[in-house]
Amino acid sequence: MKKIDMRLAFKVFNILILIYYGIVGVMMILKLFGITEEAADAAPGLGFFAVVVALITLIPVLLVIFMAREGLRENYELCAKIAMAVVVLDIIGFMMSTSKSASGLIGIFLGIIYIFMAKTAE
Numbered sequence: 335m336k337k338i339d340m341r342l343a344f345k346v347f348n349i350l351i352l353i354y355y356g357i358v359g360v361m362m363i364l365k366l367f368g369i370t371e372e373a374a375d376a377a378p379g380l381g382f383f384a385v386v387v388a389l390i391t392l393i394p395v396l397l398v399i400f401m402a403r404e405g406l407r408e409n410y411e412l413c414a415k416i417a418m419a420v421v422v423l424d425i426i427g428f429m430m431s432t433s434k435s436a437s438g439l440i441g442i443f444l445g446i447i448y449i450f451m452a453k454t455a456e
Contacts, residue, residue, distance in 0.1 A: 340455045341455045344410075344451045344454075344455040347447075347451055348403075348406050349406070351402045351405075351444065351448065352399065352403075354444070355395050355398045358395055359392065359395045362395065366389070366392075391427075394427070394441075397416055397419065397423075398416075400416065401413050401416040401417055401420065401448075404416070405448075405452065408455075410452045410453075411452075414449050414453055414456075417448045417449045417452060418449060420441075420445050421442060421446060424441045424445060425442060428441075428442065
């Protein structure tokens with residue numbers, strides 16, 4: 335595949351990642367403020383500690399959004415470095431999670447693909 339084609343594919347992938355992680359971020363914020371019924375039923379009075387934990391879990395999402403923005407600006411080296419950090423955080427989060435969900439695996443898988451695409455587009 336030509337570099338120009340890979341760069342175009344990388345930009346499209348960045349847009350898809352922005353959409354996916356934007357939705358994930360919105361859902362996390364909704365759960366953080368107890369707007370979803372699931373969060374209200376699960377822990378109605380956790381308070382400050384729950385907010386701090388939820389904010390910490392937002393860090394990888396914010397990193398991915400920043401990474402995708404830089405990918406659209408064609409800053410491939412920075413994108414690859416951020417993606418490596420996010421994959422490590424995703425793996426740690428997945429291993430420490432009590433509920434091993436498909437979304438955790440999807441995040442790890444997307445991160446690995448992203449690193450490959452960023453290195454190829456350079």
